[in-house]
Amino acid sequence: MENRPLEYDYTVAKMFMLTTVLLGIVGMLVGVILAWEMAFPAVNTIAGSGLAEYTNFSRLRPLHTDAVIFGFTFSGIWATWYYVGQRVLKVSMAESKFLMFLGKLHFGLYLLVVVSVVVSLLLGITTSKEYAEFEWPIDIAVVVVWVIWGMSIFGLIGIRREKSLYISIWYYIATFLGIAMLYLFNNMEIPTYFASGGIGAWYHSVSMYSGTNDALVQWWYGHNAVAFGFTVPIVAMIYYFLPKESGQAVYSYKLSLLAFWGLMFVYLWAGGHHLLFSTVPDWMQTMGSVFSVVLILPSWGSAINMLLTMKGEWQQVAASPLIKFMILASTFYMFSTLEGPIQAIKSVNALAHFTDWIVGHVHDGVLGWVAFMIMAALFHMAPRVFKREIYSKSLMNTQFWIQTLGVVLYFTSMWIAGITQGMMWRAHDEFGNLAYSFIDTVAVLHPYFTIRAVGGTLYLLGMFLFAYNMYKTMTSGRRVEESELQSASPMGA
C-alpha cells in the first residue's frame, strides 16, 4: 500500500496562476493600446479601416476592464484561494476527490466563460452596463462558476483541521458573498427574444431597472465590485503573504478583525458618490460622500496593520524585492483609499467628476495595489508550488522599479490632466459664456495622454518580465528543499 506523507495539492492553484499571468498580459496590453489611441487617434485604425470595428477604442475598452477585473484579478484571487485556503485550514485538496473535482470544474468552466466574454465583446455584443457588459447566457455561466467556488470554499472549511478561520479566510468568504449579491442584483435582465416571442437576437437582453434606479443599482454594483473584487480579496492576500514572507505575525490580530467588520459595514453605502449632482435623491448623494470619507478608517486600519507588521524588520524591504512589492502595494492602498474619499467630497467632485483624475485614481489603486499584491503573491507561491527557487531576484528588482515608474507616470499625468480638464470645463467669462470648447481641452491634454501611454507601456513591460521570471522559475529554477520554504522565498541571483 502506498504510504506517502500528506501534502498540500496545488493543482488548481497552478491552473489559475497560469491564467493570472496570461490574462494580466492580455488586459494590460489592450489597456496600453487604448492609451495610445487616446494620445494618437490614428492608432484606432492601425490594423486598417477594414478591421477598425475591432480595434477602435469603444470596442476594446470593455475588453480591457473586464480582462483586468474578471480575468487577471479573479484568476489571482482563485490562485491564492486554492493555495492559502488549504494552508491556513491545514487540509489538503488531495484529501477530498469531490473538492478536487470541483476545483478543476471551476477552472474549466471559468475558461469557457473567458472565451465567450472575449469573443462576444470583440463582436460588440454587450449589455452596455459598465463592468457588467456580459449578456444573459454568460451571466448564467458566471453564476454557476461562482456557486462552484462557494461550494469549494465551504467544502474546504467543512473538512478543516484548524478550528479558527484565519482573517484571510473571512475576507475570501466576504468576497464570495459580496460579489454573489452584487452580480445577481445588477444583472437582473430580461432576454428580449423570449419575452417578445421571437424578436431580435436570442442573446440580447434589457435591464430590469431603468432611469435613476438603473444608475443607482449600477453604481451600487460598480463601486462594490471595487470593494469586493479589488479590495477585500487583495486584503485577504496581504494578511497571509506579508506575514508569511517576512516571518512576522500580523502586528495586531484584533485590529484586523475590527478593520474587517468596519470595511464590511461601511463599503456597501459608498457607491452613491458615483452619482453626485445627478437625479438620485440628495440624501443618497450625501450618504455616499459621508460613507466614503468614513471608509478611510477601516482601509487604513488594515494598511497600517501591514506596515506595523514590518516593525523591527524594515531591513527586509531593502533586501527582498518580494517584500518591496507588498509594502509598496500596502502604501498604494493607503494612498488610493485617501484619494478616493477626497474625490467623493461634493465640492471636490464638482471639479473631478468625469475627468481623467478619476481614471488616475482607479489606476493607482489597481496597478499600485491590486496588481502589485497579486504578483507578489504569485512570486511567493511559485517556489512552494513548483519546488524551485525564484529564477531571478535581479529581474524582480528591475520589474519592480520599471513598474513603479510606470504607475507614477500614469497617476501624475492623470492628476494634472484631470484637474486641467475640470478647470477648463468650468471656466467662463464675465457674461457666463464658457471660456473653452471641448476640443481646446483635448489639445491641452495631449502631452499628458502621451505620458500616460508611456507609463502604461512601462508597466506592461514589467508584466512581460514577470511572466518570463515565472516561466523560468517553473522550468529551470534550482530545486529547493522543504526546509528552505519556511518564510523568505528562495531567489536566484
Place this chain on the structure above:
Amino acid sequence: MDISTFQAYAYFFFTAFMVVVLYSYIYHLYSSQWKGKRDYEKYGDLALHDEIDDHPIEKISENDEKK
C-alpha cells in the same frame, strides 16, 4: 412629527448606536484577553505555522464540537 424631524432623530440615534456597537466590540476584543477567555493575537500564528503537519492552533475535535 414630520418626516424630516423623524429622520433627524433616527439618524442621531442610529449613529450613536453604531458608535456604541463599535466601541463595545473593541472592548470585547481587549477584555477577552485580560480575562483570559481568548487571546486573539495567537491567531496571527495561523499564517506562520501553516504546514499540514504543524500542530493546529485550535484543533477541531469531537470534544470541541460537543461543547
